[in-house]
Amino acid sequence: MTDLALDATGLERYARHVIMDEVGPEGQKRLLDGHVVVVGAGGLGSPVVQYLAAAGVGRIGIIDDDRVERSNLQRQVIHGEGDLGRPKVESAAERVADLNPDIRVDAHETRLTAETAPDLLAGADVVVDASDNFATRYLCNDFCALEGIPLSHGAIYRFEGQATTFENDGEGPCYRCLFPDAPEPGTVPNCATTGVLGVLPGTVGTIQATEAVKYLLGVGDLLDGRLLTYDAMGLSFETVEIARNPACPVCGEDPEIESIRDVSYEGRCTVPAD
Amino acid sequence: MHVEWKLFADLAEHADDRTVAVEVASGATVGEALEELLSDRPALADRVRTDGGLAGDVSVLKNGADLGGDLDDELESGDELALLPPVSGG
Numbered sequence: 001m002t003d004l005a006l007d008a009t010g011l012e013r014y015a016r017h018v019i020m021d022e023v024g025p026e027g028q029k030r031l032l033d034g035h036v037v038v039v040g041a042g043g044l045g046s047p048v049v050q051y052l053a054a055a056g057v058g059r060i061g062i063i064d065d066d067r068v069e070r071s072n073l074q075r076q077v078i079h080g081e082g083d084l085g086r087p088k089v090e091s092a093a094e095r096v097a098d099l100n101p102d103i104r105v106d107a108h109e110t111r112l113t114a115e116t117a118p119d120l121l122a123g124a125d126v127v128v129d130a131s132d133n134f135a136t137r138y139l140c141n142d143f144c145a146l147e148g149i150p151l152s153h154g155a156i157y158r159f160e161g162q163a164t165t166f167e168n169d170g171e172g173p174c175y176r177c178l179f180p181d182a183p184e185p186g187t188v189p190n191c192a193t194t195g196v197l198g199v200l201p202g203t204v205g206t207i208q209a210t211e212a213v214k215y216l217l218g219v220g221d222l223l224d225g226r227l228l229t230y231d232a233m234g235l236s237f238e239t240v241e242i243a244r245n246p247a248c249p250v251c252g253e254d255p256e257i258e259s260i261r262d263v264s265y266e267g268r269c270t271v272p273a274d
Numbered sequence: 275m276h277v278e279w280k281l282f283a284d285l286a287e288h289a290d291d292r293t294v295a296v297e298v299a300s301g302a303t304v305g306e307a308l309e310e311l312l313s314d315r316p317a318l319a320d321r322v323r324t325d326g327g328l329a330g331d332v333s334v335l336k337n338g339a340d341l342g343g344d345l346d347d348e349l350e351s352g353d354e355l356a357l358l359p360p361v362s363g364g
Contacts, residue, residue: 043363044364045364131364132362134360137360137362154364155361155363156361156363157283157284157361157362157363158283160282162360175360177340178333178340178360179359181330181331182360183331183359183360187329187331188361188362190362190363191363191364194363229358240335240339240340240356240358241338242340243339243340243342246342247342268331
């Protein structure tokens with residue numbers, strides 16, 4: 001949509017946005033002109049994709065190479081019983097079409113790799129990392145940090161979640177400022193082995209969608225330089241300040257990583273020794 | 275003096291507690307308080323210690339701010355320390 005004026009259906013659909021001064025017709029147009037790429041259509045991606053679509057984010061890329069399994073349905077609420085065995089991007093795209101026909105969906109049934117990242121992520125206004133493994137997370141971080149693309153990060157573990165936003169505007173930190181290397185493989189178990197509270201990614205993913213929408217609107221304070229931690233057991237949130245780290249291997253003063261091609265996204269996601 | 279460590283995610287499981295209080299001398303550094311914590315919780319020490327010191331995936335926080343790996347920072351009474359690991363689930 002390029003015309004500022006919404007048609008009657010659009011005005012009705014987005015009435016509760018348009019009526020707010022912080023959004024208005026101009027803000028709604030920014031959302032409709034927005035392009036967000038969501039990496040992962042699982043627990044986090046489910047609320048992210050649905051809320052972005054409902055909000056009217058005009059173009060949504062969805063990247064996932066998995067198919068829907070019954071054990072996903074306890075938390076991955078964009079998929080249903082009838083989607084078992086289907087590619088996740090397919091059922092996610094169908095849900096978006098049902099929620100909001102205004103949205104263009106780019107469904108990529110593939111894995112994000114150093115080879116595919118430039119094609120899949122370039123041109124996005126915001127990338128949302130809703131993936132489930134460190135290799136993809138470090139790749140998203142490195143690509144977005146190097147290309148200056150804002151990145152919403154969310155991750156979950158059993159009853160705990162983390163969320164932050166890296167604006168990648170040359171001032172704030174990136175994920176490697178806080179965690180320079182990925183953990184040794186096998187150190188931090190995944191959802192399949194530890195389990196995860198089903199509603200947890202709903203909370204964390206909704207925060208990520210909030211950040212993406214705020215960024216597109218240009219309103220509010222993003223979690224840039226702040227990591228929000230959420231403990232569902234104690235129902236408590238805490239904020240950790242993250243500063244840009246001069247020794248950061250991506251955005252530091254003498255970065256070791258100048259291209260995602262420099263990095264081996266296996267194991268600890270480091271630059272291989274010569 | 276008393277300082278309290280707060281532990282997140284799998285680190286809390288390795289320590290078998292989300293908070294651990296340690297006793298250190300006045301003017302002690304973050305690194306000294308970390309040694310106290312790790313000597314009290316050997317399973318946590320196994321998780322976060324590497325040959326070169328602290329594993330690169332563990333962030334040390336003081337009063338809610340990342341120290342960027344500076345363990346020489348001096349502590350004052352009442353300071354809150356935390357060990358934060360990355361998590362990957364989605």
